[in-house]
Amino acid sequence: MELMRLGEPGQEIPVATENGKYYDLRSITADIDGGFLGSDGVAKARAALKTGLPELEGAASLRMGAPVAKPGAVLCIGQNYAAHAAESGDAPPSVPILFFKHPNTVVGAFDHVVIPPGAEKVDWEVELAVVIGKRASYLASPEEALEYVAGYAISNDVSERAFQVEHSGGQWSKGKCCATFNPLGPSLVPVEEVGDPQRLRLRSAVNGETRQDSSTSDMIFSVAHIIWNLSQYLVLDPGDIINTGTPQGVALSGKFPYLREGDSMEISIEKLGRQEQKLVAFRN
DSSP states (O other), rough: OOEEEEEEEOOOEEEEEEETEEOOOOTSSSSHHHHHTTTTHHHHHHEEEEEEEBBOTTGSSEEEEEEESSSEEEEEESSSSHHHHHHHOOOOOOOOOEEEGGGGGGGOOTTTTEOHHHHHHOOOOEEEEEEESSSSSOSGGGGGGGGGEEEEEEEEEEEEEEIIIIIIIIOGGGGSTTTOOOEEEEEEEEHHHHHTTTTTEEEEEEEEEEEEEEEEEGGOOOOOHHHHHHHHTSSSSSTTEEEEEOOSSGGGGSSSBOOOOOOEEEEEETEOOOOOOOEEEEOO
16 A cells, blocks of 8 residues: 555645555545644555545546645755765765755655756755654664654655855755755655665666666665654654655766756656656746
């Protein structure tokens, strides 16, 4: 079972998908959000599937929205793959590096990504996204951290490197928070369907040419360690999203050109599916 939100922006319908069929979840929730996830929503959806839910007519033709509605926070871990840190010109971090994206950067997996006015260094970043399922605060150890995860999704941490580095004043978020800069999904895959989050292949391509091809086993800090570490400094709420870092192969390395209008990004993670976005110019 996977959870999705289908329909036009602001009108998405919550669904559960299984064996190629889409089942309407509106009898048990108005949306897939923090409130639903925090009330054991994944288990409720699974139970409702077993007892019977109506199929959503025409589901296959609907837009795929982000699988989580209105996340309270999008927390991001920087340079969490050693090779990516090296291509960025930095030593591997000794502790997780935290920065934030504005929650309104989150869009659907196949929505367009908008190039901001004056932007010339737009970059791609395939990342494993962790979706929190229950409140986590001051966890005792990483061993218990995965109990707080509702599921996983594909995230593209789109970045504008000049905004991130040259305009930053020392922080990265200016280059991360432009509208549409976090395609998410297409689905939220529950933890039971994924297994070990440190054994997933993740890839990206631009216009059909491979850019990144790595594994979450190469993370410096594991998913469990990240959740435990963050819980020492902030409260993680249901529906919060954690982007866990990207492997080597981004344009920042100097090996590839930055993105331009008309380019296409293709992003995939084993067991989580794929997403694709076209780059379009900002227009009033």
